[in-house]
Structure formats: structure tokens, C-alpha cells
Amino acid sequence: MISQIPFEHGLLLAGALFVLGLIGVMVRRNIIFILLSIEVMLNAAGLAFVVAGSRWSQPDGQVMFIFILTMAAAEVSVGLALVIRLYHVFKTLDADCAGKMRG
Amino acid sequence: MFSKHWMLIAPARCGAEMMELLWLIPAFPLAGFLALAVTGARMPKRLAAIIGTGSVGASAVVALFIGMHFISSPPQGHLSSQTLWTWIEIGEFRPSITFYLDPLSLVMTFVVTFVGFLIHLYSTEFMAEEEGYSRFFAYMNLFVCSMLILVLADNLLLLYLGWEGVGLCSYLLIGFWYKDHANGRAAMKAFIVTRVGDTSMAIGFILLYFNLGTLNIQEIMQRASQAWPVGSTFAVAAAALLLGGALGKSAQLPLQTWLPDAMAGPTPVSALIHAATMVTAGVYLIARTNVLFTLAPVVQEAVAVIGALTLLIAGFSALTQHDIKRVLAYSTISQIGYMFLALGVGAWSAALFHFMTHAFFKALLFLGAGAVILALDYEHNMFRMGGLRKELPLTFWTFLIGSASLSALPLVTAGFYSKDLILWYSLSSEDGSPWFWAAGMAGALLTSIYTFRMVFLIFFGAAKGRVSRKPGMTMKFPLLILAVLSIIGGFVELPRIPIFSEFVKTALPSAKTLHEGLLGEGMQQVIASGVSLIGVSIAYLLFLRAPLNVERFTSHPAGKALHRFWFSGWGFDWLYNKVFVGPFIWIARTNKDDFIDLIYGGMAWYGRFFHVALSLTQSGKVRWYAMGITIGAVITIGITVFL
């Protein structure tokens, strides 16, 4: 391939995306946004794998990415089912409202 | 030849057999105590009286037999001992339950059993109407038993057993009328104050054991004189510690405060315990361990000084009391001061002699006082008495004899001879000094003043109370016997015929007299006689002829203050309350809930605090929990990477 992308720079990008996703999880109250942010984080992790795989010229990184993709799908399906159920029960998507249990 | 031998052995064997009965002397009262204690109030009064008095009587008889035997055919070395069993045996530590008889303990045994018997007899009537009759006799029997163990003990641990036993009985009997808190307080005071001394004594015992390897009194004396030079630190420490015990028990300065309060007990108790026997245990102890005191001249000097001071202080206090029993109590303190003085100047046998005569006349005085008190319906205040001479003639005469003996009226009284001996030695002994002598003389003057003040107030003057009850035979008999003893008791030791000193000399070394020339013994007797007579006259003048003078004196502010000072026993109680009792109670009350517990309470508080604080982190919010994870990640990375 033509380009030479430093390993660290790839990871930095992954890290940046990861951190942004993390901020999203911590800041947003809307459960949909939280799920979106999680997707960002997972995607960032996947990116990191691909970067790592390309450093070693191995397919393993990509394989892992595929598994992450699988997991994200399963996660999102259950997650969104839960979101619907949440909305059904609490009539809101505010994650803070689902905070009856504490202490 | 053969028969001669036999003749020699026979009495010895007989004597040995006789000595085998030694254990019976304390055993009888002990049995009496157990019988009375177990059956308790269910026992009929008559039977209780018989058991109580009988047991002491029995032990008196045994004591008499043994004593006669001891005198008639003295055992080898003038001592004999009987081991019942080994009390404790741990390596070299081997105190046993062993009774030891020598002239000193014999004299003590005599006094204890005989005076004890008389007082028991007296009590059968005196206490007749009291609740807890059998309890009274149980305590009294236990007391006699303990006292006998004390005087017969062969080792210090057994002595301590008796020592504490008498203290206990004193406590129980002072508080006999337990329904009044004041009595209980007096009883506690007595026990606690003496316990202070006892503790010092116990430490002394331990010191002796550790440095001499035994608790056997005779061995201690022997080893001490071998191992310790005169004035050695060990000897001084041991003697001083033992002295502490003696001071407590004998109510000497500075532990004298309990005795006047101890008068809260029934009068026979005062007579037996707080006059005749227990309070002189200190004298006995010092006499018993005289070798130690000889090895520690400093302490012996202290004994004399304390004795002299005590006899004066108590004498002044006695002058001012209203309560007949308190007068007698202060008088007892004062008389024991004489004994201490005697011990302090090395006149061991004089002290013992005075102990004996004092036991007679002071018991007599107490019993007489008891008769008066009973006659006047438990009136103790002398100023509400008067003119009883007519109503209670026998009491009057016997009381008068006792007073005479106490005041040491010359020639006819026992007290004269014993006190005179002490005064003589306080001047002439090696350790004596004119100061001691002067103090003794002043004390003698005080003694006769307060004694006859008492006599005049009670028996002379106008009658102020109605006599409700006259003593019966069982009360009169002891009075009579004691009166007789108070007169003839002194004749066993006349200036030129020292039977008593000779008898006890195997146990107590005789005093060393030095400066005979300063004042002849005869001269000193004349002076002493004069002093006591002067005292009587002063009492007559002040309290019978012109009581107004006294009142005038006491109404003057200075006089009033002085009177109050003396009346309260020189403020010792006040001082002790301020310095010891008050702070102790304050600390105990303040710290009732134990400040250390606060530390643990604080820990528990922190536990709860952190619980609450951490509970706040469990806010129930997902975002916050995600932050928790992030924080965790930051910290974990921080530790792994940067550490």
C-alpha cells in the first residue's frame, strides 16, 4: 500500500474517538444517546484492533473487529429492546429517571 | 537413773500432748461461727448465746490449760508450734497453717480469750433485744477466731489471714446495725483505711520473702539479723512497710481516723475489737518483728515519734468529745500511742504489759459505758447524762476503777504500773529522749483530765435522763471481773519484781536502759503519780466545780475554733476527704462511662460516617456509575503506568 500510517497515530485516533464516546456516555441523559456513545466507543476499540493488526500485518485484528461488530449488533438489539421497555414503563428516555435504586 | 529420765520425759510428753491441743483454741470459735452462720436466724437466741459464748469460753479454758502447762513446764526454747497442714507449697515458698506459741502469743491469747469471753457473756444480755442476735455472735466468734490465728500465726501469711479476718469482723460489726447508712459508712471507712495499711504490710511481707526466702516469722528474724546490718536499706524498707500495717490496724497517725467512727458498732464490739484486742494487733506485729525494727533504727524512732504524737493528738481530741464512746475511742488511740512509744524506745515488754492492762481497763470502761448507754436508752451524749452514781452503783464503781486505771492513779491501779514503765523507758532507754518523756507526761495529764471529765459528767452532778434499764447479772459479772483485773493486773510487773518481763523475755528482748542517772525510776513514778492526780483535780475543777469556765472558753472565738479543731480529730477527716476521697469519687463518677469507650465509639462513628458518605456515591444514576468506571480506569492506569 502506498501510505505509511504510524501505529501510534492510529491508536491516538482510536483513543480520541473512545474518549469522545466515553464523554457521551457520562454526559447524556437520553438513553438513546448513551447507546450511541457506546457504539462510538466500541467502534473506537475496533479501530484500535485494526490499527494493531495492520502493524503486525495480521488478519487477527480484523477478525477481532468482526467479533466486535457481532457483539455490537447483539448488544444494540437487546439494548434497544430494553429502551423500548424502559420507555414503556417510565414513559421517558431519561436514564436518570431509572434511578429508583440507590444508596 | 531410768526413772529420773522418765520423770523428765513425762511432763515434756504430757506438755507435747497438751500443745497438740493448740489448734483447738481458734477452732472452737470457728466452729461456733460456722454453726451460727449456717443456721442463721433460725437458731433460738438462747442457743445462739450458749454457742457463741461457750465456744469462746471453751477456747479460753484450753488456753488456760495450755498456758498453765507452758508456765509450769516450759517447752524447749520456751516455744512450741503445731503444724496443721501446708497451706501452699511452690518451690521454696512454703507457708503452712502452723500455730506458734511463745510467751508473747500466750499473753495475747490469754487476753483475747478471757476478755473475749467476758465480753461475749456481757453481750448475751446487752444484745438481747437486737435483731440478728445469732449473726452478732457469729461475727464475734469469727473475730475471736481470726484474732487468735493472728496472734498464734507462725508465718506472716497466716498472720495476714488473721489480720484481715479481724479487719473483716471489725467491718461487719461496726456495720452491724446495717439499716443506718452512717454505720455502713463507718464500717467501710474502718476497713478501707486499715486496708491501706495492710497493703503496705503485704508488700513488706513480699519484700521479706524475696530477700530472706521465707515467711516464717522466726526464720525471718534469724535470717534478717544475719543478713542485714543495722540500718540496711532492706531492713528499713521492710520495717517501714510493716509499720504501715501496724499504723492502720492500731489507728495511729496518720491512719487513726477510722477508730472514732468505728464506735458506730455495738458497745461490746467496741470493747472487744476497738479497745482490747484488734487495735493492738499493730503493737503485736511490731513486737513480734522487733528484730526488724531493731535493725532499722530510723523506723523504730519513727514508731516512737508517731506514738508520742498520736497520744497527744488523740488526748486533746478526747477532751472535747460529747459522745462517751468517742471519748473512749480517742482514749484508745492515745493509749495505743503509749504502746507505740514503748515499742519505739525498745521497751517491748512494757508495750505488751500496757497492752494487757489496757485490755482490761478499756474493756471495762467500754462495757461500763455500754451499761450506761443501755440504761439511758442508747443515749451517747455525756452532757445529757449525770448523777448516775446512785442509779447504777455497780456500774459507777467499776467504771471508776477503770477510769482510775486509765488515768494511772498511783499504786492501786494496773494502768499505773504499765504506763509508768513506758514513761520510765521513754526517758531512760537507749532510744529514749526527754522529749518522749515529756510527751508521755503531758499525755498522762490529758488522760486523767478527759477520763475524769467523763466520770464527773456521767455519774456526778444532776440527773438528766431517766434510767430505763439496769444491768443484769450477765452484764455485771464481766464488769466485776474486769474491775478486779484492772486493779490486780498491774501486780505482775512491779518495779523491782518484773515477773511479766521475765516471762516474756524469751520472746521479747528486754529494753536497754542507758541514762539511769538522769531521773531515778522512783522519782519518775512520783512525778507520774502527781501528774495523774493533778489531772483528776483539774477535771474536778473544770467539769464538776465550775463548768462555766469551760463554757466561757469554748464560747470565745479562738477557743471555739480550737474546740472544733480538736473535736473533729485535728481535721484529718477533712483533709483526707479533700485529698483522697473526694477526687477519687469525682474521677469515678465522671468517668463512669469510661472515656476509653469513646475511642471505640469514635471508630463506630467514623464507620457510619463513611457509610453515609459512600452511600451518596451510589446515586442510582447510570451516568454517574459510568464516571465511576472512568475514575477507576484513570486510577488503575495511573497506578500501573506511573508507579
Place this chain on the structure above:
Amino acid sequence: MILIWLILIPLMGGLLAWLFSRGNDRLPRWISLIALIIDFILVLLLWMQYPERAGLTNRSWLVDINLEWIPRLGISFHLALDGLSLLLVMLTSFLGIMSVAASWTEIKERVGFFHFNLMWSLAGITGVFLSLDLFLFYFFWELMLVPMYFLIALWGHENRISAAVKFFLFTQLSGLLMLAAILGLYFVHARGTGIYTFDYTQLLGTTMGSTEGMLLMLGFLIAFVVKLPAVPFHTWLPDAHTEAPTAGSIILAGLLLKTGAYGLLRFAVPLFPHAALDFTPVAMALAVIGILYGAVLAFGQTDLKRLVAYTSVSHMGFVLLGIFAWNELALQGAVIQIICHGISTGALFIIVGALQERIHTRDMERMGGLWTSAPRMGGVGLLFGLASLGLPGLGNFVGEFLVLIGAYTVSIPMTAIAATGLVFATVYSLWMIQRTFFGPREVYLKVPDLNMREMTVMAFMVAVIVWIGLYPQPVINTAKGALNALQKNAGAMTSFGKISYPVSTGADRDTK
């Protein structure tokens, strides 16, 4: 085998008592009583066979049983009995009988479960006195606490829960420290020898560094002084004693505290002689502080039971003093004090319990003048009050005096200060008697006196305390072999507790 029976009998007795408790309150009581009596008879028989009873031999272990338990970790089921254990086991079953008898009418609820707990607690205590495997020891050490906890928490008085929890927390925390120390010793021993074992006899004489030894010793020591208890770890005691039912108080004061003393004697000092020697000044200071501080606290109380509880702090101070003086006199004194304190305090608790059953208060402000209607109770109370103030002729005196003599060699000032504890003991004991039995009769006009059952219990206790007071020799002889062995174990390497009589030997020679 007999040792296993000694533990099994109360265990089974407890189970039976519980199982047969349905609708029947009498049966559990009898079952427990009989089981404990059998136990006691067994111990007595052992004692009869015991040659040391008469001071004949110096053999150390009378009975010894060693079974495999967890060999992988070097843990064995090792029980053994020497004179010291024998005495304490005897005390255990004796006080067990007394506590069953004393709570005959006091406990009305869940009688079966009560006796189950009582018996299991006793079994645990017996186990503690018999174990020679440190793991087993710890096992029993913890085991005895649980039933005790239940006794306090379920049948106690007003503040029972917090008292029970406090008790449990203190003892558990300290116990865990001991566990850590046990394991430390285990590994130190293995490091030196390559043998992984918890066996006491093998662990004796383990070589270790001095800091190491001190830390390990402290681990043991803390567990034991908390149990003992010594200031400043004593604060669980008044609460637990006060809130516990009578039987609980008896076992607590009479036995549980003794396990601490036993642990010091058997483990803390012999296993770490050097460290113990170094620690002696501190331990003795703690002991003396305990003696005085406990006494002051006792005096300040208005709750009768609390007062008695604090006296334990004071009395056990003597035991601590004696143990750390570590010479024959002091150790014998400590043993006697252990036994006599168990009995005298137990008796006092029985009296307090009897009083509470009658007048439903422990507040001394509301008592007074009880002698009039209950002279027997008063008499017995007086006697044990006197025992607690150390009156000669009663057992406690022998113990305290021997301890003082023994301590004297080690430190004269400590001994002197400790001796003043006798004065304070007088103060609180008399104060207690005064407040309850003497004084005007204000509130309670008629209080039933001790009944036959209670008097029988008391008679036994009085007999023992007087017997030990006047003829402690059987006890001393029994303990002698064991104590000598302990001293040998500890003293082989140190100059610990050697008594020297500066003069006596010379004097002896002269006189002979």
C-alpha cells in the same frame, strides 16, 4: 478418645436439648445438666488418675490424641491435656453446671435453643483448652463466640444487641489478627525447617528475627488481651457482661476471659519467649493500669452487674501481671486467680441474676437493705464480695498474693502499684455490698431469699472458693507439671522469670 468425648458430650447434649425442646421446657434443662455432669465426672476421673495431682511427676501431657485433619496444610486434630488444661476444663464443666442451674427459672423462652447455645459455647471453650494444633485452636476460639453471641443477643437485657455485636466485633477482630499471626508463625517455621505444620509442639522453639517475633507475638497477644481483657481493650466487657443473661455472664466472666489467659500462658509466651520478654514491661504496665482503672470504673457504676463486670477487668489484670512475671510463683498465682475469679465472679453474677429475677432492676440506687429479707443472699453476696477484695482464706487471695510475690522479682514498682489495687478492690466491693444489702430498706419490702436450688449452687461455689483459699495445694500440684513445662519451653532460650533469692540461699546454708 476421652478428650474428644469431653467436647462431644456438650455438643451432643446441646443438640439433644434443642431437639427435645418442643413444648417442653424442663427436658432441655435436664439434658444439659446431665450432660455437663457426665462431663464433669469424666474430668474428675481424669484428675483422680492424674499423678501430678499429688505432685508426683513432672510429666507434661496426660492424654494426647493426634488425628489427621487437613494434612495438605499440616493441620491435625491434635488435642492434649496437661494439668493446666485439666484445671480449666474442670472449671468449664463446673461452671457449666452452675450456669445451667442458675438459669433454671430465668430462661422462659426458647429454652431448647438457649441450652443448645450454652452447651456449644462450653464445648468450644473446652476445645480451646485442649487444642494443641494452632489451627484447631483458632477454630474453637471462633466457635465458642457464636453461641455466646446468641446467648447475649437473644436472651440478654435491654441493650443486648449492641452489646452482643460489640463483643463479637472485638473478639473477632482480635481473633483474626491472631489468625494472621498463626499463619505468620506457620510460614516462618516452614522457612526455617521446610515443614509446614500448625502443631504446637513442633512450632515451639521456632527461630525467628526479633522484629518478626515481636509482631507475631503481638498478633497473639492482642487476641488474648482483648479476651482477658486488658485496658484499653476492655470496653466490650462491661456491655457484654451486663446485657448477657446470668448463664451468659457466668460463662463470659468465668470461662471466656480465661481463654485469653490460657492463650497467653500456652501460646503467646512459650512460642515467642524473646518477644514476650521484651514486651514484659509494657504488658505489666497494662496489667497494672487494668487493675487500677478497672477498680476505679467499678466504683463509679450504679448498675450492679456492670460493677461486677468491671471488677473482672481489675482482677484479670492480676492474671496478666502474673503471666508476664513468668516465674513459678506468679504463674501458679495466675492459675489460681483464673480459677477463683471464675468462681467468685460467677457467683456474683448468679446473685445479681437472682436479684434481677426478683426485683427486676440492676440499679443499685434502687436497692438497699436487702439483708433483712434475704439474709442468705446477703451472706453469700458478702462472701463473694470479700473474695473479690482478696480476703485471705478465700481463693482469690492466694492467687493475687502469689502473683504479687512473683511479680516482685520482675518489677518492684509494678508490684507495689498493683498491690494498691487491693485497696481499690476493697472500696468497690464494700461499696457494692453496702448499696445492695445494707442501708435502710427503702423500696423492696419483701424479697424472697435464695431458694434450695440457688443455695445448692452457692454452696458448691463457696466450698470451692474456701477450699482453694485454705488448701490450694491440689490445684498447685496439678498445674505444676504443666507450668514447669511451659517455663521450660519458654525459658530454654531466655533468662525469663528466674527467681533469685539474694540472701536466702546463704542464710539457708547458715541455718542448716
Place this chain on the structure above:
Amino acid sequence: MNTPFYIAAAVAVISTFMVITRRNAVHALLYLIVSLLSVALIFFLLGAPFVAALEIIIYAGAIMVLFVFVIMMLNLGPQSTEMERRWLTPEIWVGPTILTALLAAELLYVLVRVQVRPSDINVITPKQVGIALLGPYVLGVELASLLLLAGLVGAFHLGRREKSDGGGRA
């Protein structure tokens, strides 16, 4: 030569930032798709054409559509946008941002401290990936199927209407 990478990276970061700051869910979703697309480009640049395709097809395609479905289903209108505005206040922002800044700093420290090691990129063909997947990782694939089964059953159970609601089975 890496310019495309940096451009794509910048796009990814910016669009991701937009994702987490949008008030409207659909907007956010669209930004996310942009972000995913740029990441796909990066995958391509990194020599991983296969996953680049998957990223677009599955991530941007399937998964995001799922989100759209839900958003539509729950009908999140302007009302919820308004609510988002109220929720996103500085006090909510500050804490997490500082925290993540710390995390980012740590990562940065770790990644930048060493010398950058550029390496030649070798393209890993879909074939290679396939061989790896069905070779050494075949068990992983099997397990992934079970993972999907779990997701399926879970979503099925949770998403099902309650019996009381309609009585029928979904």
C-alpha cells in the same frame, strides 16, 4: 503520504464530537454515520478493505438503521430536543470532561512518549481474513453465533408485548 488518513481522522473526530453534542437524535445519528464512514476510510488506508466494507454495511447500515427504527418508534420530537437542551448544562459537562481529559492525557502520555514507528502497510485481503476466521478462529465464530442467539432471544423476550397488553405472542 498520510494526508488522507489525517483528513479522515479529523472528520471522524469532529463528527463524533457532533454526535455527542447534538440535541436531536436523528442529527446525532447522521453524524455518527459520517464518523463511521471516515473510520471505514481509515480502515481502507490501513490495508483492511474487508472490514472497511463491513463497517459501512453492518455498522453504518444495519446497526444504525436499528437506531433509526427505535427513534421513529418512540417518536422523539422537538419536545425531547428541548429537554436535551435543558439537560446539557455546563455542570453536567465539566466533571466528565475533566475526567476523560485525564484519561486522554494518560493515553497521550503513553503513546507519544515513544518514538513514532511508522511501518509499511500491507493489505490484508478478505481471503486472508476469511481463512483466519474459519481456521484458527472457527470456535470464535461458533461462539459468536451463540452470542447472536443470546441477543436474539433476549431482544425477543424483552421486546415482546406483555400478555396482559394484547395477549398474543410476538
Place this chain on the structure above:
Amino acid sequence: MTLNDLAPLIPLMVIAVSSVIIMLGIAFYRSRAFSGLLTLAGIAVAFITLFGVQGTRQVTSLLILDDYALFYIGLILAASFVVALLSSDYLEGRRENIEEFYILLLLSTLGSSVLAASTHFVSFFIGLEILSVSLYALIAYTRNELNIEAGVKYLVLAAASSAFLLFGIALLYGETGTMEFSRMSSGISAQGINKGMLLTGFALVLTGVGFKLAVAPFHMWTPDVYEGAPAPVTAFVATVSKGGVFALLLRYFIQVDMHAYPSLFGAVAFIAVASMFAGNLLALLQKNIKRILAYSSIAHLGYLLVAFLAGGVMRVTAVTFYLVAYFITTLGAFGVVTMLSGKERDADAVEDYQGLFRHRPWLALIFSAMLFSLAGIPLTAGFIGKFYIVAAGAGSALWLLVIMLVINSAIGLYYYLRIIVVLYAQPGHSEVSAVSSLPLTGSLVLVLLTVLLLWLGVYPEPLIEMIHRMTMRF
């Protein structure tokens, strides 16, 4: 890869097949009894087949069925069996279908078992996700308010933590070039490695794993999820899910030789201490039994980490024994909660247990035994477990940690005692305790657990021997 290679996987396959059969069954005919029995049978058969595992144990680079793994899988299967039994009673008569529950239960068991057998990050990750995804649904299974709330919390946080984990693995992979545990250690020792990145990778993996293990400071979800989830699921979360993860963690860190990284050691030590304190202090005055047990599990994992940190021969045995004891105890405790739970809500308030001893003496005793075991009191397995942990800690001279453990045990005791006291107090007024009769199977299970608990507490030697044999390789 031949069919022969697959032989060791039979136990796992049995589980997977059972779940598929149940799913297929639903399509045709829903039957509680059938699915329940099939589940139990599947687990039982899988358990039995464990003993038949022989030959090549390493199946591809992903899984290894060595004795260690077999032991943990056995443990996980046993726990699942108990949970399955408990949940059949629990879900009886509820509106929800039960069949999906069994499927999810089997799948999550499978996930956990895969974890125990993983030697590769891929299998680790997928196993973990199978476990997690099934758990999301299980936690929210009865779909009431608390369930949903717990489910959402668990989902969001678990997914986020998975992202951390993945990122960490990516860093490790990027630095070492392999995801196999055994090869990773050689990759680590290679030249020119960026140690900081490696450590960051470890730390992030630790974060992800720590979340699953519910150790501080990743513990916050625990009480909420424990409280919200149905009682049997809580038992499952507390045991099976943690057991598998811990088995993996232990294997992983032993293979990469954690002790070579003092700072990593420090991080785990920090987590251990923080978990002990956080768990115990949070439980101190807590009034909800499930939350108390949640906090207590946090603390217990902290204790476990102490042994985990210890080196030497004792580490694996201590951890494993403790886990066994912890499994028995936790299952027993949640079993009691399950038995007492009504249809309306779970019996999770402390008041619900007031005076339990009066009307249900056996249940109260069993519960006390469980609590005593948690507190580490003798005669219970918990005692031996705690002893073992302290022994392991002492053996490696981790004195500070041991002391922390000791202090925390004491704090922990406080709240266990609090519950125990309530059990024996005068009965209060709670509708929960009025449940008429107890289901037989559940009772049997509880009795069995209690017997096990006591047996291990008195005579642990056979188990210790077994663990020692099984884990000898480490």
C-alpha cells in the same frame, strides 16, 4: 482441526445444544416442564461429560480444557444447576414465559464456561459477551420497573466496560502482536516494547474485568443490579458470572506473570483494598438484604484478590477454595431470599426477615449458616476459605493486605450480625414471611447447600486435595 479435537468440547457443546433444542421447542410447543427438565438434564450431562474429557486438551488456540478449566466449569455448571432449580420455583405462576429464561441461563452458563477455558483474548471476549448479553435479558427478565432499571444500568455499564476491555486488549495486541495468553508473555519480553502501552493495556483489561467482578471502583452497578434483578438471577450474577471471569483472570495473570510488573500488582492491591472498604462500609447500615449481599460480594471479591495477589503454591488453591465456599454461601443466601420472595416483590427488606426463626426455624438457621460463612465463622466453608486466603496472603508476606482484610472482616461482621439478630428477633409485620409453604425442590437444594457448607467447614481435606490436584499445573 479434526473431529477428534472437538472431543474435549463436548461439555460445552451439550450446553449449547440444550439451549438450541429449547429454542426450537418454543417454536413448536411451549412447555415449562420440558424446558426445565431439559435445562437440568443438559447441565447434568455436561457436568458428567466433564469427567470424560481426555486427550488433547487444547482446542485451537482459543480454548483449553485442562483440569483447571474443568474444575471451574464443573463449579459453574453446579451453580447453574442450583440457579435453574431455584428459578423454576421462582418463576412458577408468573406472567412471563419461562422457556427463554432457560435458554438465556444456559447461554450465559456457556459464556462463563468458555471464560474458564479461554486461553485467547478472542474466546475471552466472546465468552464474556455471551455471558453479558444473556444477562442483560435475564436481569430484566420479569420486566417490572426494577428489572428494567437494573437491566438498563447493567447493559450500559457492561457495554462501556467491554469497550474499555477491548481497547485494552487492542493495546496489548498492538504491542505484542498476539492475543494468545501463552504467547503474549514472550511477546512482552521482546525488544523495543512500549512498556507504558503494555501497562495501559493491562490496566484497561483490568478495568473491564473489574467491572464484571464488581470490584471497587467499578462496583457501583452491583447493588442496583442485585436489587433489581430477580433473586435467582442475582444469585447467578453473583456466582456464575464472577466465577468464570475470575477463573480467567487468574489464568491470564499467571500466564503473563503478573508479578513481573510491580505497578500492576499495586493496581490490583489498590482495587482489593478499595473493594474491601467500599463493600463493607456501604453494607454497614444498608436495609435491603439484596443490596447488603451485593456490597458484601464486593468486599469478598476484595478478599479474593488478596489471595490472587499472593504468589506461591497456595494462590490457586486458596482462590479456588474460596470461590467454592463463596459459591455455596451466595447461592444459599440468595436461595433463601428466593424462597421467601412473593410474586409482588422479592423478600429483600431486612424487616421481611424479622423473627424468621419463629415461624421458619430451619430457613432461619440455613440463612444464619450462610451469613456466618460469609463472615468466616468456623464450622462453615467460609471459615476455611478465609483462613486459606489469609494463609496465602501471609505466605507471601502481604501483611498490609492481610491486616486490611482483618479489619474489613470485622466491619463486615457487623452487618452480618445485624441480619442474624433480626432473624431471631420478635416477629414483625411483614407479608413476605407469611408465604404459606415452601417449594420442595428449593428446600432440598438449600439443605444440600447447607450440608455442603458445613461439611467443607469441618472436613475440607477432600476438596482441598481435589483442587490441588486439578490446579497443579499452575
